[in-house]
Amino acid sequence: MRYHGRLLAIGVVLLFNLLRYFYYHQYLALPFKWTFFILTVIFLVVAWWSGKQFDHVKYMSERDPLTGTYNRRTVEKSFQKVAKKCDQKDQSLGIIMLDLNNFKEVNDEFGHQRGDELLIQTAATLNHFVGKNGIVARWGGDEFIILVSNVKENFAESYVKKLQKRIKEQSSEAFSNVGASVGYSIYPRQGVSFQKLIQKADAKMYKEKKEK
Known part of the structure; x- marks a missing residue:
């Protein structure tokens, strides 16, 4: 099973959090809080799980369920x-x-x-x-x-x-x-x-x- 879905989901989350950081702490000059990292970790876990489900569904749609070869x-x-x-x-x-x-x-x-x-x-x-x-x-x-x-x-x-x-x-x-x-x-x-x-x-x- 490939990791395309997981890697894409992680990439989107990292990009979102990078933009979030610059918007709140650089553009709006809001004080930086340690909770930022907690939310980032939660987002990454959810993204990894969602991407894994996508990869699994894609894998099963391409494969023969008995032999594991392509369908x-x-x-x-x-x-x-x-x-x-x-x-x-x-x-x-x-x-x-x-x-x-x-x-x-x-x-x-x-x-x-x-x-x-x-x-x-x-x-x-x-x-x-x-x-x-x-x-x-x-x-x-x-x-x-x-x-x-x-x-x-x-x-x-x-x-x-x-x-x-x-x-x-x-x-x-x-x-x-x-x-x-x-x-x-x-x-x-x-x-x-x-x-x-x-x-x-x-x-x-x-x-x-x-x-x-």
Whole structure:
């Protein structure tokens, strides 16, 4: 969770108290009292608490409540910003769609709680694999989407296959029959529309899923 709300609230309070000080004690020449600091501290505490509530609400609005990854709405908004940065640096952007194989069987055999644990574990693996070079989001159900900046020509072999292998390895530790079907598309080579790129990645993913 970021501190934008708290920092902004603290900044506003400090500015307000600075203006208050100059107005009462410099402009009006009123005597300075120690209660000034007490009020300032109270204002700062209230500002910090209010800012924390704002940061929490903002965080929850951007995240999937189960896995902690970004949610669908956030990744759709993020695409435009990331794509613009890639344009400025003359880079390509990879869009990966990932679907867990046999996830329904896990829920049926072990229960939904174990299925949730698998989703949380998968999200953690994806975040660790992607690092700071990408954005991970839960697209829905057992599907995840990943935005990867500055992809290379051998994206499929150097990144996608390694990601798929890593998911299989982490899943096999607890669920031997669980793997992942993966599809991808590349901006701007295969399109500039987010929806079009998603459709291409989704089609590749389901084609792979049917072949297994």
